[in-house]
Amino acid sequence: MKTEYIQKILEAYxxxxxxxxxxxxxxxYFTYDNTYDELSADKEYxxxxxxxxxxxxxxxxxxxxxxxxxxxxxxxxxKKPKIIAFYKYAARAASILLLFSVGYFYMxxxxxxxxxxxxxxxxxMNHKMINGTIADTEMADLxxxxxxxxxxxxxxxSGLSDLGQVEVALNATVEILNNEKIKx
Amino acid sequence: xxxxxxxxxxxxxxxxxxxxxxxxxxxxNDGSLSADVVQETYCRIWSKKEExxxxxxxxxxxxxxxxxxxxxxxxxxxxxxxLYDAHLVENNSLIxxxxxxxxxxxxxxxxxxxxxQQRLIITMKDVEGYSYKEIEGVTGLSMExxxxxxxxxxxxxxxxxxKTEQR
Numbered sequence: 615m616k617t618e619y620i621q622k623i624l625e626a627y628x629x630x631x632x633x634x635x636x637x638x639x640x641x642x643y644f645t646y647d648n649t650y651d652e653l654s655a656d657k658e659y660x661x662x663x664x665x666x667x668x669x670x671x672x673x674x675x676x677x678x679x680x681x682x683x684x685x686x687x688x689x690x691x692x693k694k695p696k697i698i699a700f701y702k703y704a705a706r707a708a709s710i711l712l713l714f715s716v717g718y719f720y721m722x723x724x725x726x727x728x729x730x731x732x733x734x735x736x737x738x739m740n741h742k743m744i745n746g747t748i749a750d751t752e753m754a755d756l757x758x759x760x761x762x763x764x765x766x767x768x769x770x771x772s773g774l775s776d777l778g779q780v781e782v783a784l785n786a787t788v789e790i791l792n793n794e795k796i797k798x
Numbered sequence: 799x800x801x802x803x804x805x806x807x808x809x810x811x812x813x814x815x816x817x818x819x820x821x822x823x824x825x826x827n828d829g830s831l832s833a834d835v836v837q838e839t840y841c842r843i844w845s846k847k848e849e850x851x852x853x854x855x856x857x858x859x860x861x862x863x864x865x866x867x868x869x870x871x872x873x874x875x876x877x878x879x880x881l882y883d884a885h886l887v888e889n890n891s892l893i894x895x896x897x898x899x900x901x902x903x904x905x906x907x908x909x910x911x912x913x914x915q916q917r918l919i920i921t922m923k924d925v926e927g928y929s930y931k932e933i934e935g936v937t938g939l940s941m942e943x944x945x946x947x948x949x950x951x952x953x954x955x956x957x958x959x960x961k962t963e964q965r
Contacts, residue, residue, distance in 0.1 A: 627952065628949060628952050628953050628956060629949050630944075630945035630946060630947075630948045630949030630952070631945065631949075634929060634930070637923075637924075654963060655956060655959040655960045655963050656956065656959075658959045658962075658963075659955060659956050659959050662904060662905035662959075663905060663924050663925065665905065666820075666824070666905060666906065666909075666921075666925045667820075667925055667926070669820050669823060671815075671816045671819045671820070672829065672833055674833070675815070675819060675833045675836060675837075676815075678833075678837065679812065679815055679836070679837065679840065682837065682840065683804070683807075683808040683812060686804040686807070686808070686844065687804060
């Protein structure tokens with residue numbers, strides 16, 4: 615292709631007056647043809663611009679969007695699928711576990727009577743009720759505990775309902791890891 | 799049919815997510831944020847599902863939504879990043895341009911330094927190959943205005959390559 619012709623189109627391109635066909639021709643020309651020295655700056659310009667078209671899109675985006683579209687129902691809901699959400703649920707699960715273990719420890723402690731014999735918690739309450747020694751504060755404590763347990767079970771249930779999403783995220787992660795392995 | 803089903807929405811809007819990602823990337827210069835922005839864009843579009851059947855150019859519409867999401871992030875970031883940016887620009891001028899020229903990210907950095915409107919238009923036209931008509935639809939600017947902005951942007955970018963040649 616003649617340099618004069620290319621230069622003419624280049625001028626139009628930089629002036630914003632080139633047609634869309636002429637613009638395409640320039641991109642093709644600078645990709646495939648050996649160019650003249652006087653056009654080396656333009657060659658750089660067009661080849662760098664062409665490189666931008668090849669910017670890799672992360673595979674995780676494809677996975678996340680595919681999952682999102684799968685879960686999308688016809689209602690007006692919009693939850694973004696995110697692998698990072700896993701940590702949120704892990705933290706929630708860990709705190710519930712801690713709460714249970716502390717509770718279990720104290721319950722075990724209170725199961726032993728003064729003679730060191732293991733008692734059932736109901737035995738303790740029965741004993742206290744028979745002797746009329748159950749205090750208002752203890753009753754209040756029991757009610758408080760019942761409320762706390764109710765709250766925990768509610769949290770646990772809401773956590774469980776989200777487990778489906780966690781599973782999806784985990785599956786996606788495993789798939790990515792497998793793909794990586796294959797590549798290696 | 800009055801509104802769009804989830805399946806139809808996917809068929810129409812999913813195929814061009816890579817283009818959306820690249821446009822977001824060149825507007826924000828941040829990969830993970832761009833991925834987030836693309837997801838947020840799909841969420842926003844879907845939240846208007848009752849109106850989607852009236853959209854004649856879904857791709858251009860998606861770019862409009864994407865641009866708005868990007869602008870929100872740019873505004874949010876601007877205040878905290880301004881000081882850092884001022885520092886960065888100062889340091890960049892000290893970096894040897896020849897070193898930068900050899901870097902494949904050179905054009906990326908030049909585009910990142912442009913004003914948002916120029917960044918969007920050059921990315922849509924010369925990277926993603928959108929037509930003038932589509933860019934008109936996205937920006938709301940006239941063809942003449944778009945050509946003027948493109949001309950200014952292209953000359954500015956080329957000027958940088960001529961400068962590096964002369965060193």
